[in-house]
Amino acid sequence: MTERQTCIHCARVYLAQSRHFTGRHRGFSFQLLDWAGNQRRRAMALRDAPAQQSLF
Numbered sequence: 001m002t003e004r005q006t007c008i009h010c011a012r013v014y015l016a017q018s019r020h021f022t023g024r025h026r027g028f029s030f031q032l033l034d035w036a037g038n039q040r041r042r043a044m045a046l047r048d049a050p051a052q053q054s055l056f
Contacts, residue, residue: 011039
């Protein structure tokens with residue numbers, strides 16, 4: 001797996017766990033959503049990075 005695919009996989013796991021914890025531990029559920037967002041942003045940054053390097 002590439003680093004980008006790993007980030008996307010982690011984001012999906014965090015989202016699934018967030019759904020699981022929504023009822024009982026709502027605060028932790030929001031923390032998991034925050035982590036999922038961070039992983040998605042990291043995956044997007046990794047996707048865009050090689051395209052920018054190829055321009056120069």
